Amino acid sequence: MNSLILQVATRYLSSLLLVFSIYMLLRGHNEPGGGFIGGLVGATGFILYAVACGTSGARQALRVSPQNIAAIGLGISLLSGLFSMFFADAPFTGQWLFIGAEGDDKGLPISTILFFDIGVYLVVLGAILTLVFAMEEEI
Amino acid sequence: MAASKPGASASNGVIGWVPVAIAASLFAYFLQFLGPVSQGEVIRLVWNWVPSLDIALSFTVDGLSLTFALLISGIGTAVMLYSNSYLAGHPQYDRFALYLTSFMLAMLGLVLADNLIALFVFWELTTITSYLLIGFNNEEAKSRRSALQALLLTGAGALVLLAGIILLGVAAGTFEISEILAQGDAIREHPWYVGIVILVLVGAFTKSAQVPFHFWLPNAMAAPTPVSAFLHSATMVKGGVYLMARLHPGLSGTELWLWTLTVFGAVTAVFASILAFRQTDLKQALAYTTLMALGTLTMLLGSAEGYAITAFVTFLVVHSLYKAALFLVVGCIDHGTGTRDANVLGGLGKAMPVTAFAAALAALSMAGIPPFMGFIAKELAYKGAEETLTNVTFVAGMSLAANALMVAVAGIVALRPFWSKAEGEMPHTPHEAPWPMLAGPVVLAVLGLLFGLMPGYAQTYLVNPTVQGFLGSMEAAKELKLWAGVNLALYLSIATFVIGGLLYAFHRTLRPALIRVNMASPKFDKGWDNILDGLKAVAAWQTRLLQSGVLRQYMFVIFATLLVGVGGTLWAKGAFHWPLVFEGELAPKHWTVIGLLMVGTLVTVTTRSRILAIAALGVVGIAVAIIFIIYGAPDVAITQLLVETLVVVLVAVAMLRLPLLDQKGKSDHRPLDAVLAVGVGGVVTMTILLMLEQPIDLRLSAYFNETAWPDAFGRNIVNVILVDFRALDTFGEIAVVLIAGLSAYALLRTTQPVRHRRGMRNKDTNVQEDTP
């Protein structure tokens, strides 16, 4: 599709969707959202981009091939799940670090759970893009 | 037939010697137990294997298992040494050595295992290695057939045995053999006793080739001769005999046990002896004499009395010694002359003096001539027959017939080829075998003589401890002696020699008559082929019936099964009703969303336009998302909407290349499918309604609600469940997503579509092509 308006608009729209997807991912532990939703939103952003600017353009914008993104995501999830074994907990037990926690205020929480969710995000994003890009290139 | 290349000077290198070293060191290892075991000690080694199923890897060394272990490792050493020369330079000797060594280890495991399940696993391992060894010459159709026959027959028997073992284990409350045998009386009175005995005996009879499962053993002679010597005479086929002996204290002592073993054993022994007598191929003749020995051993095990058991142990040992020696001798003859035909061979005594010596000693032991150990075993067996609890005339008569035939066969197989005149041209000029091929037969044959001259050693170290395992005390063992005075057994022995001698003298005249009789009698081997053909026909028939290759029929069967299975169960349980309860408020928004769902669904089903179908599917997805929103599931609703978007995108992309739903003028109207569909839908609805009637158990949800924030530091409980409480599940799920993506990618990228379709790459792909 060679619509200039669509192409220009898509550049903004898809970056917006990407930012939004990361927002959904990060807020997921406390509000509706999370890795699955974030990954789907992110994939939608890139698919939009691919529709407007062609799959090769979208691949360039992605820089890393989607299969690798998905595989890396699965690896991150696995590692964050196995991380707890260093602390003699069962696998996939969450480990938390609260930076600057005071009393009821939990400060800035960093946890293996977050990394696990990031892994989910990457797998969903990568797997869907793998499929859609391949499909579009085939047609 | 033998895979040997006579005269080949190539060697197998180090690989040829490794199995010899393994077997010899195992033999040495087992020798050290002789002292303690002869003192009546029982040595046990236990590892927990599958503790949850009460399966332990436990081993016992007692008289019976030690006797077997020494025979296996000792004869194993001789056979390994022999094979290294017999198959010298064979391109696949490493494979052969691996199979043979694996077999030896499995067989040792079988006789040492003290757990029924472990015993069964080793039992199957011997079956598999036997299959590989019989089929070693895999380029010959006959070898492959024989191997498969042995595998299927003993494998089927093993399954029956497994059933018996499980029954026995459950009845006794343990799978440890030592504990089972300790409660023999309880087992004999158990209501399952008859079933256990029958199942176990079928397993043992197939393995030990008792009539009517005997026919695989002669066919197994397709294996290279050392294999026949080791597996199919000395060790593996005695696995069944070992099992009956092992379980003897627990199962014997009833009429059922006594009569079954006696009759089957006796019939096998006589039947096999007659067939052996008829054979002209030396190896085949020996194979049938092995059957005779197995029958005799089985018959002896029927009894639970001193003479019979002592005879069992003695005959077991002596048979292994002389039979392995004779097979190896036949291998030497084959190697030295290129033929095994009794009608051709003769006068080898001069060319092959050492072989002739070994053959003579082994044959005399087999014929039961004093002062060989075979004589002692035969005397004991006659004594046992005299005291049998079944019919003395039957047992003694059958034993006499079998033994007399053995005398004749021993003469035909092991004496004639060496000492009579040659009657035909042999393929090569006879020459003596190399020393590694002579060491085994000579040592084994000499042992048969030594044990006969000095029965005390066998008595102390092998017979007494074994008999103790059967009968509880060493004193129950009868004395092994050459001269037991003038008694019935001696008369029977003399009769044996006379009849045997006569049979030998006239065997040329008798053989054609026997062959005629045999031609007229039913053929087990042919019957086997018929069974296999029938099995294949049934398989083909049911495949044609069930595997039509039409996807719709498969789906129809699946859904019909669902309908009948679930609906029928509800009907049978009296729950077939519709608890339609409309309670709670139903606002317009509820009706609207359900209406959307219904309209979308109906349009999807009925439309013939692809675009309309996609749109209708989108409506369905959105209606479902709205339901999630109304009922407090924002995360699910967002996911549903996003996925719905992606589905539409994907279907739309695919549509560009796919044709119309229906060919022009054809409608997709299927009344029968519609009936089934409505039925399945109705059953699903009913199931959900019935499920909703049941009280819901909210403990797990309550736990998640209470701990999500205090323990898992998350306010969105759904997300906390996904990434923390059930993170392992989620991990599995994202792995599935990744695999689905990668497989689709692989499917698109790596398979080449048909060339002419490539032409459609241009953009007017909306051209609808009808299917050819």
Add this chain to the structure above:
Amino acid sequence: METLLALAIGVLVAAAVYLMLARNVLRFIFGLILISNAANLTIFVSGRLTQGLPPLIADGAYAPVVGSANALPQALVLTAIVIGFGLFAFALVLVFRAYTTLGTLNSDKMRVAEPREDAAK
């Protein structure tokens, strides 16, 4: 509403079954989508329906408000949706590839793996 939804699920399943029995594999895929939706709704409704109160814990609170929606089926359905999408996408690609290779969408004619008896002879 549970009863109404149960009836709706029944209709969805019936439609899905009818479509999955069709010759045209594209219809099969439509049926697959419908039956996925039906399955998700079934899981959801079996956790019982609660209007308007999502399972979220308010700031400062330690547990969700009493009467909030059941979180467990929601978590199950959420992953089921994503997995269902994976299944659908794979099936679609399979159909697509089958069409480009075999030149038909009629499953009766897809007989590469299991040729007809007469064709095999």
